[in-house]
Structures are given as C-alpha cells and as structure tokens.
Amino acid sequence: MAKEKKQPRPKAETPKGFRDYFGAEVTERADMLAKIAEVYRAHGFEALETSAIETVEALGKFLPDVDRPNAGVFAWQEEDDGKWLALRYDMTAPLARVAAQYRNDLPTPYRRFTMGPVWRNEKPGPGRFRQFYQCDADTVGAPSVAADAEICGMLSDALEAVGIPRGDYVVRVNNRKVLNGVMEVAGVLDPADPSKFEEERGIVLRAIDKFDKFGEEGVRLLMGAGRLDESGDFTKGAGLSEAQADTVMGFMEAKRDDNAATVARLRELVTGSALGAEGVDELEQIASLLDAQGYGPDRIVIDPSVVRGLGYYTGPVFEAELTFEITDEKGRPRQFGSVAGGGRYDDLVKRFTGQVVPATGVSIGVDRLLAALRAKGRIGGTAQGPVVVTVMDRDRMADYMALASTLRTAGIRAEVYLGNPKNFGNQLKYADKRESPVAIIQGSDEAQRGVVQIKDLILGAKIAKDATVEEWKSQPAQFEVPTGEMVAKVQEILARYGAE
Amino acid sequence: MAKEKKQPRPKAETPKGFRDYFGAEVTERADMLAKIAEVYRAHGFEALETSAIETVEALGKFLPDVDRPNAGVFAWQEEDDGKWLALRYDMTAPLARVAAQYRNDLPTPYRRFTMGPVWRNEKPGPGRFRQFYQCDADTVGAPSVAADAEICGMLSDALEAVGIPRGDYVVRVNNRKVLNGVMEVAGVLDPADPSKFEEERGIVLRAIDKFDKFGEEGVRLLMGAGRLDESGDFTKGAGLSEAQADTVMGFMEAKRDDNAATVARLRELVTGSALGAEGVDELEQIASLLDAQGYGPDRIVIDPSVVRGLGYYTGPVFEAELTFEITDEKGRPRQFGSVAGGGRYDDLVKRFTGQVVPATGVSIGVDRLLAALRAKGRIGGTAQGPVVVTVMDRDRMADYMALASTLRTAGIRAEVYLGNPKNFGNQLKYADKRESPVAIIQGSDEAQRGVVQIKDLILGAKIAKDATVEEWKSQPAQFEVPTGEMVAKVQEILARYGAE
Missing domain, CATH: 3.40.50.800 (Anticodon-binding domain)
Known part of the structure; x- marks a missing residue:
C-alpha cells in the first residue's frame, strides 16, 4: 500500500537560548513589576512602551563594513525599502530615540519608566537567555544631582514595596568625578588633555570594579605590572607606580562609618583636583537631599568602592545590594549581592540631535530580584493551585x-x-x-x-x-x-x- | 578650516507600522489586563509566557520553495545552524508548540491564558499596526462542551471585571455543527464525502459572516450567482438554488426570544442531519450549564447568526458584542460591536504529534476593549498627572x-x-x-x-x-x-x- 507522502512533522521545541514561563513564574513577576510601577508612578515617572522593533540605525548597531548588522542583535531587512530592523537589546537605546523624536512634546525633564523583554543575539549559557526582562527608570533633561538623589530614594522605596525589608538592602552611591579626581591626583588624568592615559584609566576602572573577585592584591597587580590568573592567562596592567596605586586604593578604602566622615576623607584625597572637588560636593548634596527625606545611612550610603563597570557614566553611580545571606551552590553562605544599578550619563540624545542632554537612571535586575524574593520566602509559597x-x-x-x-x-x-x-x-x-x-x-x-x-x-x-x-x-x-x-x-x- | 568627517546622525523615528505608547496608554492597558488575568486565574487558568521568538517550523510558516520565509512574519536566519527564527504572529501557534512539547508534564486538560504582543509583517494601515497585543484563554484536552460553556461564562465575568456593565454586552453562542447540519439539509454537504462542495461551503460561510455588512440581499446574491459591488468588482457566488439559499437563510434567522425556542427552531431546521442534531444538543447543553451558574440570556444567548470567519472552528463558536451605542466618525450612532471571539478547534497539537487534541479558546481584542472602556468613560479621566x-x-x-x-x-x-x-x-x-x-x-x-x-x-x-x-x-x-x-x-x- 502506497502511503500518502506527508510533510515531516515540525519539532515542538523552544528555540535555543529561549525559555517558556509557566504559571507563578509569570504572575509573580507581573506582581513584582506592578508594585515597582506603582512606586515609580508615585514619584511622577510615566510609563513608556516602545515597540520591540527599532531600526538598526537608531539602535546604533549598524556596522557599515558588513552586509548583515548582527553584532549581538536579532536583525533582518525590510522587504520594500531594504531598511534593517532589529529587536531592541536594552531599554536605553529606545529611550534615546524617543527623547529625540518627541523632544518638542515631552515635558522637560522627562521622567519615564519601562518594563519589558529585550533580546540579545548571543551564545546562550546556563541561566543566560537570549530574551529577558529589563525594568528601567530614567530622568532625561535634569542636570541637577537632585535627579540622581531622587532615583536612589525611589529605588529604596521600590525594594521595600516588593518585600525586601529595611536592613536587608543598601543603596551605595559613588561619583565618577571623584574617581577621576583621584586619577588626576595620581597622575593618570590630565584635565588639559582627557584623551591622555585613557587606556590606563580603563584598566584601573575595570580592576577596581573586580575588587570583590580579585581582592586588594589582584587589583594592585592589575594597576601595576599585570596579573597572571590560575589558568595561566595574563591580563595586562595599567603600569601605575606603587605610589600611584596607593592613591587609587586610598579611594577604594575611603568609606567611613558615616557619610560625613566619608565625604571628609574623599575631600582630602582629591585635594588639587577641581573635578574631584565637584564630585565630592555632589555626593554631599545627594546625601543631604536624601537625609532630608528620611533616607538615612541605614538605607543609602556613600561608598567609594562602587564604580560600575560601564564606561559611559559621567557623574553619580549607584548600586542596590541585598545584604542578607543565602547559601551558594556549594553550601557556603554568601551575601545575595547586587540587584540594581545605574548612574548619570550624558550622551543619550546627542547621537540623534547633536545636543548633549543630561540623563540619569537605574535598571533593576528583574530575574535577580525575583530570585531574592524567592530566597526570602516572599513568593513561591505552596497551595497556589485552585x-x-x-x-x-x-x-x-x-x-x-x-x-x-x-x-x-x-x-x-x-x-x-x-x-x-x-x-x-x-x-x-x-x-x-x-x-x-x-x-x-x-x-x-x-x-x-x-x-x-x-x-x-x-x-x-x-x-x-x-x-x-x-x-x-x-x-x-x-x-x-x-x-x-x-x-x-x-x-x-x-x-x-x-x-x- | 577642515571639518572633522562625521558619521551622519541617525534619524529618530519609530519604524514604519509601529508605535510608541505613553503614560496612561500603558498603565490603562496593564490595569485592564491585570483584571482579566485575575478572572482567568480564578477559573483555574494558568499564565503562560512563551518567548516572542519561535522557529519558523513551529509557527507553520515555512514555505519550502522560497529562500526567505516571509509570509506575514518577521523572520531571520540563525548564524550558526542556519535555522529560521521568527516573531510569533499569534498566541495559538506557540500554545500548540507548548502543548506538544510539555504534554507529559502539563495537566490534562490544560487551561492557560496569555497576554502579550504579536507581530505581523504586513503593510500597515490607519489604525493597523505591525505589533499589537493579544489576550487569549484556551483549554486544551477537554472534549466536553462544558469547556466551551466555561469560556463563555468566564468571558462574561472578564467583561464585567474591566468595567462593562451587565446589559451593555452579550456573549452570542453558535455551533458550526449546526451550520454544517443545515448545509447537509440544503444539499451542500455530503457526510459520506466531506471534501465535496468544500468551495461552495467556504463561500457560504464567508457570505453569512458578512450579513452585517451586505444585508440579506447581498448575502443571498453571494449564495447564488454572485455579487457585483459598487466599485464594479464581482465576487463569485456559491451557486446555490433559491430553495437551498432559503434553508441556509432560515438558519441565520432562527434566533427566537429565548434559548429554548431557538433550540427548538434549530432542531427543526437540521432534521435529517445527525451532525446537525449533535450540534443542537451541544448548544442546549451549553445554555443549560450556563443557566445553572446564573448566566442567563441577559448575558449569554444562542444566536445562529454568529459564524466567525475562520475556517478552522469545528464546534461551538462565540463572540462578545458590546451593545451600547457610540458615535461613528460621521456622527451617526452605531453599536460598538464585537470585542472578543473564539470557539472550538481540534487541530492544535496534531501538526506536532499526529494526535488530535480537542481545544477551545477565546481571544479578547485588547485595543478594541480599551477603546470601549474609553467610550464609556471608564478610563482616560482628567487630572492624572502628579x-x-x-x-x-x-x-x-x-x-x-x-x-x-x-x-x-x-x-x-x-x-x-x-x-x-x-x-x-x-x-x-x-x-x-x-x-x-x-x-x-x-x-x-x-x-x-x-x-x-x-x-x-x-x-x-x-x-x-x-x-x-x-x-x-x-x-x-x-x-x-x-x-x-x-x-x-x-x-x-x-x-x-x-x-x-
């Protein structure tokens, strides 16, 4: 008997690097985001939902020397006009586009929050997916550090609103200007020629961002001659002298018992640098603005060890850390760690309009915060079925x-x-x-x-x-x-x- | 002075056919969907969120004779293995994939709801975008009409939960089996050879789905010799005789003052058709199941004029209509019309596993329902700013x-x-x-x-x-x-x- 020839059956599988979310995974995230949205709205931030798709040009991912712009994004070409479109890879690029496109209609400053998936065309790994949620709040067009202080206070409120009790988190605040002031004092930044020592400063920045991982010794090696890791790989150092490295390390260790003492210590360290002094003034202002609203050092502290890896920050940077202990995969207790971070950056809209527009913002790690709530027993209880x-x-x-x-x-x-x-x-x-x-x-x-x-x-x-x-x-x-x-x-x- | 050569600035614009949503547009939709989700969850439906991206194979959009599968979807090829991926164009295809992929882990029946954007690579038009929201609830693996009745009742609850008062909506229920029974009686369906007269039945189905638009005369033309519209375009008719057309029109006009009378009339019309009788029995059961829960004819009615355009329905079909008047763009009063629809379909999982799995579901038109709430003054009030x-x-x-x-x-x-x-x-x-x-x-x-x-x-x-x-x-x-x-x-x- 001749069988009718059939199309082969398609395979029922989630594409590689993606995942499906079921039941409580979906509703718990939605509940958490709704609580955060409520806090953001209470602070006057307005929701924004851009489409998932942007022109590759607007995303800034267009590489003129390749046919297909695929550096980390999912992209394809339009049928009719040949334009390249792509899925957004973060929420900042679409904000930049919106801030430029609607600049005559939006209020200035423009406070907005947004929550939704972003896509990365990267090699997936364990726990690393090609689609994940981001939850951002940014203020565009506010040059004053009051905007940064507001974001820090709001972040603190958001954490408490979703169920992280006071005492279990701390928002740490630092300022890139202070770090640059310290670099100036150490002789690796020349205010008259900022491009000089750029590479060295990059190495120093990445080194101190890894203080937790490498410890003081490792960081000092990276600031100096370089560091050989256990696998035999050598990372080039910044070539700082011991005295220079001492100055930078002094910054990392400048944290004191209270904000006033930390500020005083930082002021000493940047003596001679106008930029550094400006940065210390800003930190002092942020702390005083937050104090006036009742955000004391039990919630928000000045901590010079926070630098944030990204190169594009220009002023205050901040990070929310959960301070309670969890047990890691090897059964050892460790602190939960960072769940949110952000800072001030000024190049947002410039790409589109040529004008510098000051901006500051924060991004909450949605999956990390959900994991924290689960670790604290705030979500994921039993008996959720009907x-x-x-x-x-x-x-x-x-x-x-x-x-x-x-x-x-x-x-x-x-x-x-x-x-x-x-x-x-x-x-x-x-x-x-x-x-x-x-x-x-x-x-x-x-x-x-x-x-x-x-x-x-x-x-x-x-x-x-x-x-x-x-x-x-x-x-x-x-x-x-x-x-x-x-x-x-x-x-x-x-x-x-x-x-x- | 030689100017430094610069990259041209990117244009800040939303890609063609997409749009940005601001403030209340985002939060009002989120609030509405949260209320609907609550109703769905109360009925034992579980949230599902699949990734936006599926393999083109799983979506069923792969055309083997073209290089690029682009029939209405946004698609691109993976770098490493050359697989085609695409953005989902609806929520049903991903549900089919999930139901097949997790069939050993999911409960049977599996009730799920999902809410999120879908993408269509189509020519955009006024009010027609290439990304929009869908909000679906489906029950997979329940052959009984109790599942259809449940969906109708739940839809009614959902409408009231978002702010459509009782009396301002009606859920109309019909059954494709009854229509097929009528076709059998009219001589355009041969139970022994269902493929016979398939084209004619398709024309009849599309004709009566357009009753609102063309009126009885237009529908009769389409069932008979064909219809010439005002622009001079001719639509081919089904070629039914007047007597055959009478039989089908009798079905369209079978609605009586109460469900029992409608059922009795339908039973007369399908006399001689086993399938038709089965369909009438099902409608009777649905009405009685709903009555027992207090969903009277003020909310849910049997209405033979509801046919739903899609070919793939196999049993009960339903549609939620808002009955209050609004003013159209020309200032004339008209009824708001349909905001949700669905029905029973049985080919869902078969594509993947070869097994027929019965399924029934409903899709709410998110933008339509939001527009209705705005028309009723339920959302979009003033003084929403901080x-x-x-x-x-x-x-x-x-x-x-x-x-x-x-x-x-x-x-x-x-x-x-x-x-x-x-x-x-x-x-x-x-x-x-x-x-x-x-x-x-x-x-x-x-x-x-x-x-x-x-x-x-x-x-x-x-x-x-x-x-x-x-x-x-x-x-x-x-x-x-x-x-x-x-x-x-x-x-x-x-x-x-x-x-x-």
Whole structure:
C-alpha cells in the first residue's frame, strides 16, 4: 500500500537560548513589576512602551563594513525599502530615540519608566537567555544631582514595596568625578588633555570594579605590572607606580562609618583636583537631599568602592545590594549581592540631535530580584493551585460548575475537572498536578442529602506519607459538610495553608 | 578650516507600522489586563509566557520553495545552524508548540491564558499596526462542551471585571455543527464525502459572516450567482438554488426570544442531519450549564447568526458584542460591536504529534476593549498627572523633595520640578504639560512662616478662560495653608476632580 507522502512533522521545541514561563513564574513577576510601577508612578515617572522593533540605525548597531548588522542583535531587512530592523537589546537605546523624536512634546525633564523583554543575539549559557526582562527608570533633561538623589530614594522605596525589608538592602552611591579626581591626583588624568592615559584609566576602572573577585592584591597587580590568573592567562596592567596605586586604593578604602566622615576623607584625597572637588560636593548634596527625606545611612550610603563597570557614566553611580545571606551552590553562605544599578550619563540624545542632554537612571535586575524574593520566602509559597471540583456523575456537570462558581464568588480559585471523569483516581492525580489544596466531591447520594465531601489534599498527602493505619482509617483529611457550609470550610483550610 | 568627517546622525523615528505608547496608554492597558488575568486565574487558568521568538517550523510558516520565509512574519536566519527564527504572529501557534512539547508534564486538560504582543509583517494601515497585543484563554484536552460553556461564562465575568456593565454586552453562542447540519439539509454537504462542495461551503460561510455588512440581499446574491459591488468588482457566488439559499437563510434567522425556542427552531431546521442534531444538543447543553451558574440570556444567548470567519472552528463558536451605542466618525450612532471571539478547534497539537487534541479558546481584542472602556468613560479621566512641587529657591531643594515625599507617603503622586528653576513661568508650563492638578509653592518667606501656597491648576485654568477681572483678582485658585495641612487640602482638591 502506497502511503500518502506527508510533510515531516515540525519539532515542538523552544528555540535555543529561549525559555517558556509557566504559571507563578509569570504572575509573580507581573506582581513584582506592578508594585515597582506603582512606586515609580508615585514619584511622577510615566510609563513608556516602545515597540520591540527599532531600526538598526537608531539602535546604533549598524556596522557599515558588513552586509548583515548582527553584532549581538536579532536583525533582518525590510522587504520594500531594504531598511534593517532589529529587536531592541536594552531599554536605553529606545529611550534615546524617543527623547529625540518627541523632544518638542515631552515635558522637560522627562521622567519615564519601562518594563519589558529585550533580546540579545548571543551564545546562550546556563541561566543566560537570549530574551529577558529589563525594568528601567530614567530622568532625561535634569542636570541637577537632585535627579540622581531622587532615583536612589525611589529605588529604596521600590525594594521595600516588593518585600525586601529595611536592613536587608543598601543603596551605595559613588561619583565618577571623584574617581577621576583621584586619577588626576595620581597622575593618570590630565584635565588639559582627557584623551591622555585613557587606556590606563580603563584598566584601573575595570580592576577596581573586580575588587570583590580579585581582592586588594589582584587589583594592585592589575594597576601595576599585570596579573597572571590560575589558568595561566595574563591580563595586562595599567603600569601605575606603587605610589600611584596607593592613591587609587586610598579611594577604594575611603568609606567611613558615616557619610560625613566619608565625604571628609574623599575631600582630602582629591585635594588639587577641581573635578574631584565637584564630585565630592555632589555626593554631599545627594546625601543631604536624601537625609532630608528620611533616607538615612541605614538605607543609602556613600561608598567609594562602587564604580560600575560601564564606561559611559559621567557623574553619580549607584548600586542596590541585598545584604542578607543565602547559601551558594556549594553550601557556603554568601551575601545575595547586587540587584540594581545605574548612574548619570550624558550622551543619550546627542547621537540623534547633536545636543548633549543630561540623563540619569537605574535598571533593576528583574530575574535577580525575583530570585531574592524567592530566597526570602516572599513568593513561591505552596497551595497556589485552585480548588478542584471533581466529577462523580457526568450528567450533573451543571451542578459541579455551579459549585465552582459559588467558590469563585467567595474569592476562591476553583475549577471543575474537565477531563474524562470515568477514573476517579485520575481526577485526584490531576488535582495533585494542579497543586490543589482542596478537592470537592459530590456523588448523587451526597447531592440528594444536600452535602459535599471536602478533601484536604495537603493534609491527605501528609497522612499518606506519615500516618499509622489507625490515623489513616480515621481519615480526618476528608469530611462531609452541608453544601451551604462548603465555602466557609474551604476558606478555613486555605487559611491554614496560607493559600490565596 | 577642515571639518572633522562625521558619521551622519541617525534619524529618530519609530519604524514604519509601529508605535510608541505613553503614560496612561500603558498603565490603562496593564490595569485592564491585570483584571482579566485575575478572572482567568480564578477559573483555574494558568499564565503562560512563551518567548516572542519561535522557529519558523513551529509557527507553520515555512514555505519550502522560497529562500526567505516571509509570509506575514518577521523572520531571520540563525548564524550558526542556519535555522529560521521568527516573531510569533499569534498566541495559538506557540500554545500548540507548548502543548506538544510539555504534554507529559502539563495537566490534562490544560487551561492557560496569555497576554502579550504579536507581530505581523504586513503593510500597515490607519489604525493597523505591525505589533499589537493579544489576550487569549484556551483549554486544551477537554472534549466536553462544558469547556466551551466555561469560556463563555468566564468571558462574561472578564467583561464585567474591566468595567462593562451587565446589559451593555452579550456573549452570542453558535455551533458550526449546526451550520454544517443545515448545509447537509440544503444539499451542500455530503457526510459520506466531506471534501465535496468544500468551495461552495467556504463561500457560504464567508457570505453569512458578512450579513452585517451586505444585508440579506447581498448575502443571498453571494449564495447564488454572485455579487457585483459598487466599485464594479464581482465576487463569485456559491451557486446555490433559491430553495437551498432559503434553508441556509432560515438558519441565520432562527434566533427566537429565548434559548429554548431557538433550540427548538434549530432542531427543526437540521432534521435529517445527525451532525446537525449533535450540534443542537451541544448548544442546549451549553445554555443549560450556563443557566445553572446564573448566566442567563441577559448575558449569554444562542444566536445562529454568529459564524466567525475562520475556517478552522469545528464546534461551538462565540463572540462578545458590546451593545451600547457610540458615535461613528460621521456622527451617526452605531453599536460598538464585537470585542472578543473564539470557539472550538481540534487541530492544535496534531501538526506536532499526529494526535488530535480537542481545544477551545477565546481571544479578547485588547485595543478594541480599551477603546470601549474609553467610550464609556471608564478610563482616560482628567487630572492624572502628579502634584508638582515648584522650586522657588534653588538652595532649598531638600525641603521641596521632603514636601513631595510627604505627599507620596499620603498616597498622592508628587514630584519636584527638576528643570532649571530660574523662570517660574516655565515651571507652571511644565506642570501644565504634566497635566498636574495641583502645584505647591513655597518661597523662603512662606518657609519661615511654616506655610505653603497651594495652586489649584484645574480651577486656575478654568478661571483664566472664563473669569471676570473681579473673579480673577480674588484668586480662589491659589491659597495659603500651614505646611501641616498641605496633605489634607491637596486631597480635598484631588477628590473634587476625581483624580487618583
């Protein structure tokens, strides 16, 4: 028999480097972002949602010497006009485009927040995906450090709003101008010719950003002759003398017990540098603006060890760190670490209009913060499934749907089993897969007597695991109530397990 | 002087066919979707968020005879393995992929909802964009019409949850099996050879889907010899005889005053067709299941005129229509019309696994429903901007930020003006652009006396427009209060304008 020739079946798989999010993964993130949005809106920030697609030109990813602009973005060519389009790789490039495009309509300053996926055409790795969420807030067109202070205070509020208690986080603030002042004092920055020593300063910046990883010794090697790592790879050093390195390290260690003392120490360190002094003044202003609003050093501190890796910051930089301990994959306790960061940058709109527009902003690491909330037990509780109304009698579907409807009216998640009801065991297996806390059972006998059986599935599972035969027989996990008392009884059980 | 050669500046523009969403456009949609999600979750539906990108193969858009699969999707080729990837064009194709890929892990039936953007590589038109939101709920693996009834009831709940009052909407339910039964009776469907008359049935289906547009006469022309429109274009007809057309039209007009009468009429019409009888039974069951939960004919009705254009429906189909009147662009009153639709389809997972899996679902037109809420005045009110604390004295920024902070603590959106404060008029213009209801003003004199000036900007604008000189002079729109009373006074003004 000749078989009809068929197209091969497509493979059902998520494309490489992407993932699917199910149930609580989606709703927990949405809830967290909604709380952050509320804080941002309260501060006068307005939502912005640009399309996922930008012209490659606007993204700044166009490489004139290659046919296909693919440096890290997903890009393709338009059919009609041959223009290259691409998925956005961050939220800053679209903001730059919007700030330039609508500059006559938007208020100045323009405060905006945005939340959504971005895409990177990179090699995926463990925990590294090619699509992930970003959550940014930026103020465009405000030159004053009051804008930076506002972002720091707002970040602090946002962390508390999502459930990170005060004391479990700290927002650290520093200023690139102070670092540059220190570089000037150390002789690796010449205000008259900023391009001089640029490479050296880059190495120093990257070195001190890795203080946590390499320790003081490693950082000093990188500032000096260079560093040979365990694998035998050599990283070129900045070639600073020991005295120069001492000056820079002095900056890293300038943090004192309170902001005033830190400021005083920094002022000493930048003596002779006008830029450095300006930076210290700004830090002092930020601290005083925040103090006046009640953001004390228990929440926001000046910390010269924060430098942020990115080259484009021009003034204040900040980082939110979670200070509670978690256990790492090797069972060792460690601090949770950074969940957000940002700073001031001034080149945002210039690419489009030629005009320098000052901007400052913060980006929250959405996945990191969700992981932190999970580590703190703030999200990811049990008993999130719905109550399942089982089907004993196929003809009485309307009654079962009415029971589920009654539960929902009382604010309880509830559904009727809609598979083949023949095998009751399958219905309970289904309820198990749904993580249901409770099953409702009503055969025709119970219906006639106006009662329902309520099965506490969490207790049931516990008994099945631990109980003696006597306990098992007494079956406290399943009991009968008049139908009119169903809602109250179910609510009682849900309250016991902290379910929604 | 030789100018340094520069790269041309990129153009700041949204790519063609895309748009940016600002402020309330974003938050109102998010709020609406959050309310819908809550209803869906209450019914036991779980959130699903797939990545925006799928393999072209999984989307079913791969055309083997063209180099570039571009039939309506944005697609590109992977660097390493040459695979074609594309942005999803709807939410059903990714659901099919997920249902196949995770079939051993997902509960059966699997109820899921999803909300997010989809992309179409089509020619954009007025109001037609290449990226837009979809909001879908589907039940996969439930053969019973109880699943269809559930979706209809849930859709009704969702509409009420977002603010469409009962009486302003109706969910109309029909069944493709009944239509096919009618076709069988009319002699354009042969159960022994379903492929016969396929083209004719397609024409009939499309014709009756356009009843609203063409009226009975136009539909009859399309069922018969064909229709010549005003522009002179001829649409081929199905070639039905008048008697055959009568039978089909009888179906269209079978709606009676109550569901029972409609069902009785339909039963007459499909006499002799087993499939038709099955379809009528299903409609009867759906109506009775919904009745039992209190969804009476004021909310959900059997309406044979609903056919839904898509060819792939196999059983119940439904449509939510808003019945209140709006004024069209020509000033004529018309009903708002359809905002959601769906039905049962059974080919979902088969493409991947070869197994038929029954599925039913609904899709809400996100932009249409938002437009409806705007038309009803449910969203888009005035006075949504924040209170603006103006800056009279540059050195007292900390005090202004503290005032804003005090307002926020009381739940009032508030921000400090962060632009150049020199020109006070600019600050008020800024507040105007921000749609601020209130401005707070405190010079050093007021600060010393422990008071603030509160300016009611909405009343101020009204006075500026209408007031006599005397009214203007009395300036009731601006007054002084002790700083401790600022919050209460601002709340009073906001309450007056229905602001947040």
